[in-house]
Amino acid sequence: MIDIKVLRDDPERVRASQLARGEDPGVVDAILAADERRRSSLGEYEALRAEQKSVSKNVGAAMGAFQKAKKSDAPDVAELEAAATAARERAAELSDLVKALEAAASAAGDELNALMRRVGNVIVDGVPSGGEDDYVVLETVGAPRDFAAEGFEPRDHLELGELLGAIDMERGAKVAGARFYFLTGVGARLELALLNMAVAQAIEHGFTPMITPTLARPEVIVGAGFMDAHAEEVYHLETDDLYLTGTSEVALAGYHADEIIDLSAGPRRYAGWSACYRREAGSHGKDTRGIIRVHQFQKVEMFVYCRPEDAEAEHQRLLDWEREMLAKIEVPYRIIDTAAGDLGSPAARKFDCEAWVPTQGRFRELTSTSNCTTFQARRLNIRERDPRGAGTRTVATLNGTLATTRWLVAILENHQQADGSVLVPKALQPFVGLDVLTPVG
RNA sequence: GGAGGCGUCGCAUAGUGGCCUAGUGCGCCCGCCUGCUAAGCGGGUUGGGGUUGAUUACCCCUCGCGGGUUCAAAUCCCGCCGCCUCCGCCA
Numbered sequence: 001m002i003d004i005k006v007l008r009d010d011p012e013r014v015r016a017s018q019l020a021r022g023e024d025p026g027v028v029d030a031i032l033a034a035d036e037r038r039r040s041s042l043g044e045y046e047a048l049r050a051e052q053k054s055v056s057k058n059v060g061a062a063m064g065a066f067q068k069a070k071k072s073d074a075p076d077v078a079e080l081e082a083a084a085t086a087a088r089e090r091a092a093e094l095s096d097l098v099k100a101l102e103a104a105a106s107a108a109g110d111e112l113n114a115l116m117r118r119v120g121n122v123i124v125d126g127v128p129s130g131g132e133d134d135y136v137v138l139e140t141v142g143a144p145r146d147f148a149a150e151g152f153e154p155r156d157h158l159e160l161g162e163l164l165g166a167i168d169m170e171r172g173a174k175v176a177g178a179r180f181y182f183l184t185g186v187g188a189r190l191e192l193a194l195l196n197m198a199v200a201q202a203i204e205h206g207f208t209p210m211i212t213p214t215l216a217r218p219e220v221i222v223g224a225g226f227m228d229a230h231a232e233e234v235y236h237l238e239t240d241d242l243y244l245t246g247t248s249e250v251a252l253a254g255y256h257a258d259e260i261i262d263l264s265a266g267p268r269r270y271a272g273w274s275a276c277y278r279r280e281a282g283s284h285g286k287d288t289r290g291i292i293r294v295h296q297f298q299k300v301e302m303f304v305y306c307r308p309e310d311a312e313a314e315h316q317r318l319l320d321w322e323r324e325m326l327a328k329i330e331v332p333y334r335i336i337d338t339a340a341g342d343l344g345s346p347a348a349r350k351f352d353c354e355a356w357v358p359t360q361g362r363f364r365e366l367t368s369t370s371n372c373t374t375f376q377a378r379r380l381n382i383r384e385r386d387p388r389g390a391g392t393r394t395v396a397t398l399n400g401t402l403a404t405t406r407w408l409v410a411i412l413e414n415h416q417q418a419d420g421s422v423l424v425p426k427a428l429q430p431f432v433g434l435d436v437l438t439p440v441g
Numbered sequence: 442g443g444a445g446g447c448g449u450c451g452c453a454u455a456g457u458g459g460c461c462u463a464g465u466g467c468g469c470c471c472g473c474c475u476g477c478u479a480a481g482c483g484g485g486u487u488g489g490g491g492u493u494g495a496u497u498a499c500c501c502c503u504c505g506c507g508g509g510u511u512c513a514a515a516u517c518c519c520g521c522c523g524c525c526u527c528c529g530c531c532a
């Protein structure tokens with residue numbers, strides 16, 4: 001949810017953001033009108049409610065006087081009773097009116113909220129306009145290996161995984177269906193090593209490691225923004241009305257929901273380790289081979305709560321920490337600035353790091369870091385004491401990937417040798433306990 | 442799975458239909474007093490929204506959350522969430 005004050009003060013900025021996202025800028029005017037209706041409706045209700053309260057208080061006094069007279073058999077009992085009854089009747093009329101006005105005000109509020117929910121976060125200046133293909137490449141790091149010059153045809157990650165006894169797709173399908181898999185032997189070791197290296201790096205940079213719930217209540221999923229564009233992506237457990245989270249971002253965003261947190265000592269940085277579940281609806285036939293696109297995987301995710309004015313600098317830091325991880329696995333990659341239309345509603349800017357996958361001859365996303373500014377925190381009601389004075393204000397949230405199961409694809413393919421063995425990148429060696437993965441008999 | 446209890450301001454607690462504009466204590470903040478500190482004294486101390494150009498000020502909502510009964514709800518009723526106790530079951 002964006003800040004309605006921004007929309008009131010600078011509607012043009014919101015219109016421009018909507019246009020860049022390829023969404024309806026007209027919703028801005030609809031919101032301004034609905035906001036006007038809500039405020040006048042609320043004013044009417046509150047005025048009458050104030051009157052009703054004072055009248056009702058008089059009823060209390062009249063009733064008191066009457067009861068007292070009745071007890072002491074005073075001569076004016078009948079008059080007092082009549083007065084009390086009359087006052088009560090008048091209060092009853094007012095009460096009905098107030099109820100009607102309250103309903104109207106609440107309906108006007110609902111209408112405004114419904115419109116507000118349709119607006120994505122206001123993009124950060126500089127985000128490219130357009131859709132999925134309109135990203136801007138910010139930097140390319142490293143160069144792809146020339147396998148032709150080395151004299152062999154690279155094997156894809158699944159072929160390597162099977163040679164090494166690291167990946168078993170067939171049995172994954174037998175147990176859980178398509179897009180499920182077993183990591184076995186060195187595959188399991190490699191994933192644990194990667195995730196442990198990510199956690200170690202996070203700790204080194206002051207993050208608090210977290211192991212999070214992977215089921216979340218509806219309000220947390222909605223608050224984190226996963227019921228907008230990703231609604232079809234989320235597994236739902238109907239009997240319990242819980243959702244399987246597609247990333248620990250959900251749990252970490254919900255962690256401080258409805259709290260006023262203290263950021264005076266700097267950002268709160270969490271590194272969440274969790275299994276992630278995605279339905280991959282609508283991607284039938286895409287990436288069906290191997291572990292590139294699967295229903296369940298592991299991820300270490302950075303999640304930060306910080307002051308709104310620090311969010312852009314923090315976003316750069318998250319990107320730097322992602323780059324540090326990518327450097328450790330020694331694969332070529334590029335960084336893209338995602339276009340507005342491909343951001344998803346909570347993000348104001350998103351950088352993806354995409355690693356080179358030799359057998360596909362293209363870059364594939366390994367990390368994604370989003371600056372959600374105050375959008376996510378506003379929905380989840382996460383605030384801080386305003387350092388500039390009285391009151392509270394909404395904090396900013398950001399997230400970014402440190403490692404996922406998909407990274408194994410890039411590691412295996414980029415470090416393979418002609419005989420099907422795979423060299424373990426130096427930084428990863430102490431975590432795996434091996435220098436090289438060799439094919440099994 | 443069954444039975445019961447509880448949820449009030451940062452913390453502790455009072456409040457069982459109108460005197461609640463939610464009291465009291467602790468903590469915290471401001472001031473006074475005081476060689477210093479402590480004590481003492483006085484004041485302040487939930488959050489959200491609205492009116493106003495802004496300040497002051499005023500108004501509405503907020504006693505876990507959402508409904509309902511009533512002229513009037515912290516208080517009565519219903520649902521949900523959370524915590525606790527006992528029994529059963531599983532490990």
